[in-house]
Amino acid sequence: MSAQPLLRIRGLQTFYGKIQALHGVDMDVYEGEIVTLIGANGAGKSTLMMSICGDPQAREGSIEYLGENITGKPTYEIMRTGIAQSPEGRRIFPRMTVLENLLMGGMRSQPEHFEEELKRVFDLFPRLKERQHQRGGTLSGGEQQMLAIARALMSRPKLLLLDEPSLGLAPIIVKQIFEAIAELNRSDGLTVFLVEQNAYHALKLAHRGYVMVNGLITMQGSGAELLARDDVKAAYLEGGRH
Amino acid sequence: MEYFLQQLINGVTLGSIYGLIAIGYTMVYGIIGMINFAHGDIFMIGSFIALILVVALGITAATPVLMLVLALGLVLVLAMALTAVWGWSVERIAYRPLRGSFRLAPLITAIGASITLQNFVQLSQGARNKPLQPLISGDFQLTDGGADGSAFIVNLSYVQILIVLTTVTLMAGFTYLINKTSLGRSQRACEQDRKMAALLGVNVDRTISLTFVMGAMLAAVAGVMFLLYYGVIDFYIGFLAGVKAFTAAVLGGIGSLPGAMLGGLLIGLIETFWSGYFSVEYKDVAAFSILAIVLIFMPEGLLGKPEVEKV
Numbered sequence: 441m442s443a444q445p446l447l448r449i450r451g452l453q454t455f456y457g458k459i460q461a462l463h464g465v466d467m468d469v470y471e472g473e474i475v476t477l478i479g480a481n482g483a484g485k486s487t488l489m490m491s492i493c494g495d496p497q498a499r500e501g502s503i504e505y506l507g508e509n510i511t512g513k514p515t516y517e518i519m520r521t522g523i524a525q526s527p528e529g530r531r532i533f534p535r536m537t538v539l540e541n542l543l544m545g546g547m548r549s550q551p552e553h554f555e556e557e558l559k560r561v562f563d564l565f566p567r568l569k570e571r572q573h574q575r576g577g578t579l580s581g582g583e584q585q586m587l588a589i590a591r592a593l594m595s596r597p598k599l600l601l602l603d604e605p606s607l608g609l610a611p612i613i614v615k616q617i618f619e620a621i622a623e624l625n626r627s628d629g630l631t632v633f634l635v636e637q638n639a640y641h642a643l644k645l646a647h648r649g650y651v652m653v654n655g656l657i658t659m660q661g662s663g664a665e666l667l668a669r670d671d672v673k674a675a676y677l678e679g680g681r682h
Numbered sequence: 683m684e685y686f687l688q689q690l691i692n693g694v695t696l697g698s699i700y701g702l703i704a705i706g707y708t709m710v711y712g713i714i715g716m717i718n719f720a721h722g723d724i725f726m727i728g729s730f731i732a733l734i735l736v737v738a739l740g741i742t743a744a745t746p747v748l749m750l751v752l753a754l755g756l757v758l759v760l761a762m763a764l765t766a767v768w769g770w771s772v773e774r775i776a777y778r779p780l781r782g783s784f785r786l787a788p789l790i791t792a793i794g795a796s797i798t799l800q801n802f803v804q805l806s807q808g809a810r811n812k813p814l815q816p817l818i819s820g821d822f823q824l825t826d827g828g829a830d831g832s833a834f835i836v837n838l839s840y841v842q843i844l845i846v847l848t849t850v851t852l853m854a855g856f857t858y859l860i861n862k863t864s865l866g867r868s869q870r871a872c873e874q875d876r877k878m879a880a881l882l883g884v885n886v887d888r889t890i891s892l893t894f895v896m897g898a899m900l901a902a903v904a905g906v907m908f909l910l911y912y913g914v915i916d917f918y919i920g921f922l923a924g925v926k927a928f929t930a931a932v933l934g935g936i937g938s939l940p941g942a943m944l945g946g947l948l949i950g951l952i953e954t955f956w957s958g959y960f961s962v963e964y965k966d967v968a969a970f971s972i973l974a975i976v977l978i979f980m981p982e983g984l985l986g987k988p989e990v991e992k993v
Contacts, residue, residue, distance in 0.1 A: 493881060515880040531878040533871055535987065544871050547864065548883040595883070 444507060446471045446599055446631050447492070451501035454484075454491045461487040463655040464501065469599065469633050474625050476634040476642040476663070478676055479652035485635040486528045488652070489603050492633075493525055494518045505599070520548050524597035528604050528635075530588040534577025538568055541576050541587055545594030553596065561590035564620050582613035589620070599631045600624070606638045614638065618645055639676035643667045651676070684825050684834040689958040690951070695842045695911065697950025698849035702904035703927035704934070704942035705856070706769075706897025712873040712937040713893050714781070716788045720772050720795035722924015723803075724898050728765040728905030729915045730803055732757050733812055736909075743817055750817065758906050762899040768799075769898025770891055778887065796920075803917040813914045818844065845907045852903060853943055856896075860939060869893060873937070922966075926953075929973050935986025944984060948972075 445468040454462040461484045469475045479485050491498050494515040503511045510518050519525070524545075533541050542561065546554050562569040565586040571579060579587060585605055592600055602621065606614040618641055624630045636642035643649050643663040651659040651672065659666065666672050703725050710718045735757045745753065776791040821839035860866035871879040872889045880886050908923070909915055930949040934941025949969050956968035976984065 495877065495880065514885075516883050516885045519881055519883040525881050527878065527881060531875050531881075533874045533878070535874055536867075536870060540867060543864075544867060544879075544882050544884075547868070591882070 445469060445504075446506065447633065448504040449488075449492070449501070450504075452488070452491060452498050452503065453500035454487055454496055454498050456487075456496065461655055462491065462498075465652075465655070465657055467650060467657065469631060471598075471631050472625070472629050473648060474621070474632040474634060474646045476636055476646035476649045477652055478636055478639040478642055478649060478666075480675075481637065483652045484655040485652055486603055487655075489525065489527075489601050489633070489635050492518075492601065493523065519595075522596075522598035523601065524592035524595050524599070525601040526585075526588040526592040526603065526605065528607070530584045532576035532579070532584045532587055532591075534575065536576055537573050538576060538579070538587055539572045541591050542568075542572075542594050545591030548595040554594075557594050557596060561593050564593075564623070565590055582609050582617075585609060585613070585617060586620075589617070593624070597630070599633065602632060602634045604635060604637060606636060606641065614641065621645065639672070640667070643672075684836050685958065687824065688834065688836045689954050691836070691838055691842060692958075693951035693954035694947065695845050695950070696954055697947035698845050699904045699907055699911070699946075700923070700927045700930045700950050701943045701946025702849055702852065702900045702907070703923060704930040704946045705853075705939060706901050707928050707931040708934070708936055708939060708942040709869075709893050709897050711931070713869060713890055714777070714788075716777070716785075717792065717928065718772075718777075718894075718897070719789070719792035719924070720776070720799060721897065721901060722920035722922075722927065723796050723799035724765060724769050724772070724920070725901040725905045725908075725923055725927075726803065726915070726917065726920030727768050727799060728761050728898070728902030729909045729919065730807060730812075730905075730917075731764050731902070732761040732906040732909050733814060733915060735760055736814065736817070741817060743815055743819060745817075754817070754910075758903065761906050762902045765902035765905070766895045766898045769894045769901070772799075773891055773894040778890075796924075800917050800920065807917065809917065811914050811916050814909060816841075816913055817910060841910050845911060848903065848907065852900065856900070857939065859896075865889075865892065926966075926969065929969060933973050933976055933983055935983030938983070938985045938987060941983055941985035948984075 447469040449465055449467040452462050452465040453460065465488055477485050477488065490496065492503055494513055498511050502509055505521060505523065510521070533544065542558060546557055549557065567583055568586055568590055571583060576584065576587060589602065589605065605617050621632055622645055625632055634642055634646060643666050646663040649661065649663050649666045650657050651666065659672065703721065706721045707718060710716065739753050739757065741750065741753045772795050776795040777788045780787045780791060818840050821837045824836040824838055825833065827833050827835055860869065868879065868884045868889050871882070871884060872886055876886050908919065926949055927946065930945035931942045933948060934943070934945025952972050953965045953969050957965045
C-alpha cells in the first residue's frame, strides 16, 4: 500500500437537479486494494460511482485520480485514463455480439493488445468464449454480468469500478464472479472499488469497506472489522448471508 | 410487359434517391431519437451546391467525356464535403444545445432549421426554378419497337445507370463502415446506450456530429443525382423529397439501415407504378397510404428491430 491513494475523494457533493444525493463524501482507494462500499437501496452508492466517472458531475468537492484532479472532466476523458466501470444493470449493448461488446471495451487500449486481453478475459470467463458470436441481449443475467466485467477489463484498467455485480444472480454465479474479482486482484494487482448490497460477500472479499447512509459515509474499516460490528450486522446482514 | 419494365427501371432509380436520403433520417433517429426535419433541406442544399459547381466549372454537355466524368466526380466530392459542413452546423447550432432538454424542443428547432435553410436558399439563389441542361444524355434501348414499330420502347438511360450504381456502391461501403469499423461500432454503441458508450471512452458528441456529417454526405449524393436526373431544382425540392424519404425510413423501420434502403426502394417503386398504371396526381396518396397500411399491421416497420430484449 503506497502513501498516495490511487483515488482520493474529498467533500464530494452531487445533485440530481435540486435533490442532493451525496452530502460530502470522503474516501480513499489505494493501489492494489479491494474496497467496498455498502449501504441500503438509494443511499447514493451508484451515484458516487457515476460521479467518479463524471456523470453526473460533482457540484462540490474533488476527485483525484493518480494525483490529478479529474472533477469536471467529461466522462469519455476520465474513462480513457485507466478507470473502467461495470455499471449497475450491466448495460450490455443488446444488439451487438459478445465479441463486439468486448471490442467496444477495448477501444481505449492499444489495438495490438486486443488479442491478448481477449484471451485473458476468456480464460477468466470461459462461458463468454462459447458465446462470443451471440448477441448480448440474448445472454442470461449471469453471462451478461460476466460480459460487463470482461468488457471493463478489456481496456487494461488500473482501477475497476464494479457496481452491484451480484444483483439478481443465483448464489452459485455470485460466487463465481466474486472469485474472479479476487483472482484479478491477487494475480494482476488490479485495484477494485466494489459497490454492493450483498454486504456479507462484499465485506468478506474486500480489504477495506465503507458504509453509506443517505449520501454520507457513516462507518469505515477493514472488511473483517465491519463484518464483526453489531450495528453493521443489524443493518446490513440481518436475515443471514444473502 | 415492356411498359412494366420501364416503370421498374424508373422506380428503382427514384427509389435509390429516396434511399440515400432516408439513411440520414434513420441514422439520426437511431442515435439521438429525433427526426431531423431539416434533412430534406440538406439534400436541397446539396443539389444547389452541385448546380453552382457545375456552372462554375463550366461543365456542359459539350465537355469531352473524360473531362466530364472527372468534373462530375469533382462536383460530387465537393458537394459532399460542403453539404457535410451544413449538416454539421445544423446539429451544432440547432440540436446540440438542446440535448437533455425535453423531447419536443429539438423537433421544433428542426422545423425552424428547415424553414431557415429554405428561406436562405430562396433569398440567396432566387425563388425561380433552376434548370440545368442534361449533361449526360444517351441511353440503351432494351427493346425495339416490334415489327411494325408501334410497341413500347424500354429505355435505360446512362444517368439511371449512374444513379443506381452510385447508390449501390455507397450503400455497400456504408454498410461496411457501420458494421465493421470502429467508428461504426461507436455509432451503434451510442445508438443502443449513450451513457454506456461514454463509460467506455466514446466521445458521444463527436460521434453524433459524425452521424450528421455522414447523413448529409449521402443526402448530397442524392442531391447531385436528383439534379442530373430531373435537370431542374428549386429551393422547395427538399420538402417533398424529405417527406418521402422520411416515409421510406418509417416504412422500412426507423433506426434500421437496411430498412431505410428497402423503404426508399419501395416508395420509389410504389410511386412510379401508381403513376404509370393509375394516376400521376394520386402518386403521393398511394405512397402514404401504403405507409399507413404497413404501420397498422407492423408498427415497427418492415425491418424495424423488435423491442423485446432481455435485461
